[in-house]
Amino acid sequence: MSPLTLTLSSYSRWLCRFKILHSQNALVAFSSTATTTTPPNENQTQSSGPAPPPIRVALTESAGRGVFATRKIRAGDTIHSAKPIVSHPSLSAIDTICYFCLKKMKPFTESQSQGVSFCCEKCKESSKVFYDVEKKADWVDFDDYCRTQGLKFPLLVKRLACMVISGAAPADIVDILQPASLTQRMILKMEEGFCLLRNAFTKANMGDERTYFLTKQWYTAVLARIRINAFRIDLAGGAYEDLLSLAAASIEAEAAVGNAIYMLPSFYNHDCDPNTHIIWIENADAKLKALRDIDEGEELRICYIDASVSCHARQSLLSQGFGFECNCLRCLSGD
Numbered sequence: 152m153s154p155l156t157l158t159l160s161s162y163s164r165w166l167c168r169f170k171i172l173h174s175q176n177a178l179v180a181f182s183s184t185a186t187t188t189t190p191p192n193e194n195q196t197q198s199s200g201p202a203p204p205p206i207r208v209a210l211t212e213s214a215g216r217g218v219f220a221t222r223k224i225r226a227g228d229t230i231h232s233a234k235p236i237v238s239h240p241s242l243s244a245i246d247t248i249c250y251f252c253l254k255k256m257k258p259f260t261e262s263q264s265q266g267v268s269f270c271c272e273k274c275k276e277s278s279k280v281f282y283d284v285e286k287k288a289d290w291v292d293f294d295d296y297c298r299t300q301g302l303k304f305p306l307l308v309k310r311l312a313c314m315v316i317s318g319a320a321p322a323d324i325v326d327i328l329q330p331a332s333l334t335q336r337m338i339l340k341m342e343e344g345f346c347l348l349r350n351a352f353t354k355a356n357m358g359d360e361r362t363y364f365l366t367k368q369w370y371t372a373v374l375a376r377i378r379i380n381a382f383r384i385d386l387a388g389g390a391y392e393d394l395l396s397l398a399a400a401s402i403e404a405e406a407a408v409g410n411a412i413y414m415l416p417s418f419y420n421h422d423c424d425p426n427t428h429i430i431w432i433e434n435a436d437a438k439l440k441a442l443r444d445i446d447e448g449e450e451l452r453i454c455y456i457d458a459s460v461s462c463h464a465r466q467s468l469l470s471q472g473f474g475f476e477c478n479c480l481r482c483l484s485g486d
């Protein structure tokens with residue numbers, strides 16, 4: 152079996168399992184299925200549901216898997232939208248961000264409950280997939296560890312672990328994503344987070360039958376994937392036209408409302424002169440938009456960093472944050 156066939160078949164297997172779980176748990180907001188807002192063509196009937204996005208995931212020549220257009224896409228079109236597999240608000244903004252969808256709220260609204268807030272009943276209900284488990288444990292030590300060390304990714308692992316325990320997500324849900332290569336030093340640094348996470352569940356009397364998956368290997372494997380694939384969420388809250396300067400998937404997180412991992416958006420490779428970008432309007436639901444006209448068969452690429460800096464600075468950001476040497480045309484030309 153070719154690597155591509157393997158990749159796509161594991162993706163459909165994953166999607167199928169996720170859809171089953173989705174229907175069993177009414178995980179409306181965690182669905183990873185992508186849809187496009189482009190109107191259906193004349194041969195499509197309205198009753199067949201939203202049109203599939205005009206993209207496919209396939210192998211690129213030199214950057215692993217990538218996303219390719221299956222038809223011409225016009226500048227400004229929404230290519231597809233995507234809901235997070237898992238998201239988490241920044242700890243510094245937890246009072247003012249919906250604990251589920253990351254929408255910005257006024258502090259101390261009536262919907263605030265037990266230190267976290269939800270923007271609406273639907274988010275409160277949807278959050279049960281992780282929050283019912285999370286509420287049973289004491290997170291002071293774990294959250295302190297993240298806060299004092301300025302770590303945001305372990306919070307995504309904590310939320311994912313709660314989802315797995317509640318049965319809302321399979322433990323291998325992110326396995327299909329590309330992992331970062333971790334040094335022994337990085338793995339050692341993750342140990343404290345793992346122990347604190349494990350202890351929180353143990354102290355809450357969650358037995359091995361519910362936390363069997365929570366090994367050090369699982370924790371580091373998930374973090375290795377989050378490291379490369381997590382998006383920092385900067386809400387725009389304004390018109391799309393005002394947003395063209397927003398940098399997506401940056402590794403600097405201070406101004407962000409939170410972080411999230413998605414399925415399809417994770418297959419988009421980086422380009423320092425991208426033809427596509429990812430934006431968030433009012434919550435963690437992402438939109439992929441074409442920045443210019445894109446031909447059928449062309450690879451769609453987003454920008455992971457602030458690309459306004461020099462070639463040397465971009466290469467160093469990408470190498471330190473994502474572990475790769477950029478092979479885009481702009482970098483190859485030394486621009």
Ligand SMILES: C[S@@+](CC[C@H](N)C(=O)[O-])C[C@H]1O[C@@H](n2cnc3c(N)ncnc32)[C@H](O)[C@@H]1O
Pocket residue numbers: 213214215216217328329379380417418419420421422473474475476477478479
């Ligand atoms: C978020 S993933 C993108 C999908 C990935 N290619 C895959 O197969 O799953 C980011 C990884 O893709 C590769 N990549 C993305 N953009 C690249 C680029 N411009 N040049 C070289 N490699 C790139 C790097 O290995 C990087 O760590």
